[in-house]
Amino acid sequence: MNVRALSLFGLTTLLCPALVYGYAYTANDGKGGILTNQTTGIPIVWRENSAGFRFTFGSAFNTSSEVAMNDWNALGLRFQWQREENSQATPCDRTDRKNAAGWRTTTCEGEEFGDAIAITTRTYEAKGDVFYHVDTDIIVDSARKWSAYLPGPLTPDGFGGVVFHDFRRVLRHELGHAIGLDHPDEADPPQQVEAIMNSTTGDVEFLQNDDKLGAVMLYTFIDTSNDSVTDPGTSPSVNSAAKGGGGADGGWLLVGLGVLLATARRRHSRQIKG
Numbered sequence: 001m002n003v004r005a006l007s008l009f010g011l012t013t014l015l016c017p018a019l020v021y022g023y024a025y026t027a028n029d030g031k032g033g034i035l036t037n038q039t040t041g042i043p044i045v046w047r048e049n050s051a052g053f054r055f056t057f058g059s060a061f062n063t064s065s066e067v068a069m070n071d072w073n074a075l076g077l078r079f080q081w082q083r084e085e086n087s088q089a090t091p092c093d094r095t096d097r098k099n100a101a102g103w104r105t106t107t108c109e110g111e112e113f114g115d116a117i118a119i120t121t122r123t124y125e126a127k128g129d130v131f132y133h134v135d136t137d138i139i140v141d142s143a144r145k146w147s148a149y150l151p152g153p154l155t156p157d158g159f160g161g162v163v164f165h166d167f168r169r170v171l172r173h174e175l176g177h178a179i180g181l182d183h184p185d186e187a188d189p190p191q192q193v194e195a196i197m198n199s200t201t202g203d204v205e206f207l208q209n210d211d212k213l214g215a216v217m218l219y220t221f222i223d224t225s226n227d228s229v230t231d232p233g234t235s236p237s238v239n240s241a242a243k244g245g246g247g248a249d250g251g252w253l254l255v256g257l258g259v260l261l262a263t264a265r266r267r268h269s270r271q272i273k274g
C-alpha cells in the first residue's frame, strides 16, 4: 500500500464512522420458545419463498396496501408477497394459513384498540425447536380517520384540525412485522434509528436503511429453499412456551405483536410511546 492509498484509507475511515443499525426481530430462543425485539439470534421467518395476502379495505386502500407490499418486495428478498384477491381469508382467522388485512372497530378479541391504530398478529408453527411463520393478519382501527397521503411529513392536524392517519406508512410498518421485524426502539437497549419499524408513527414514511437491512438479514440468515422438510402441517412440536394461542394442532404459537401506536399528536416526542 503506498502512502497515498494509506492516507485515503485513513481519511475514509475518519469520514465514515461505524454505522449503527438497530433493526429488531422476533427470534427463536432455541428451546421451543420465542424472544421478541431481538438484535441477535435465529430469526423467525417464512419457510416459503412467497405467501399471498388478501386486502379487504376497499379499492383505494387496497391499492395503498399493495404499494406498501411492493416496497418490501422491491428489496428482492427470497420471500415475496403476492396480492391475493380471490381467497376468503379474514384477518381474525389466525390459523387458516391465509393472510388477510382489514378494518376492525375492535381487536379480534373484542377489545378496544386503545392507543394502537393497527395490529399485526403472527402465528408460528414449530419444526423441532425452530418456529416459522404460517399465518399473519393485520387489522386497522376503522374508528380513526385514514388517508393515503401524498409523500411528505405527517400532518396529523391537517384537514381542518381532524387527525388523519397515513394508511400507507402504517401498512408499510405492519407488513414489516408480517415478515418478522419488530420495533428497534423497543430492543434492549433501545435503538435510536430512523426506521419505519419504530413503534410510533412519525415523519418516516418509507422504508429506511435500517428496515431494509433488517429484512435482508432475516431472509439471508435462513434460506429454507433447499430445506428437505416439506410437510409443516403434520406433527408440529408442542411448544411449552405457547401463549395466547392454542388451537387443535398444539404446535401453534399465536402472538399478537406489532402494535403500531398512534402518537401522531406527539410527533416531536418520538421517544415517548402512547
Ligand SMILES: [Zn+2]
Binding pocket: 173, 177, 183, 197, 198, 199, 257, 258, 259, 260, 261
Ligand atoms: Zn409495530
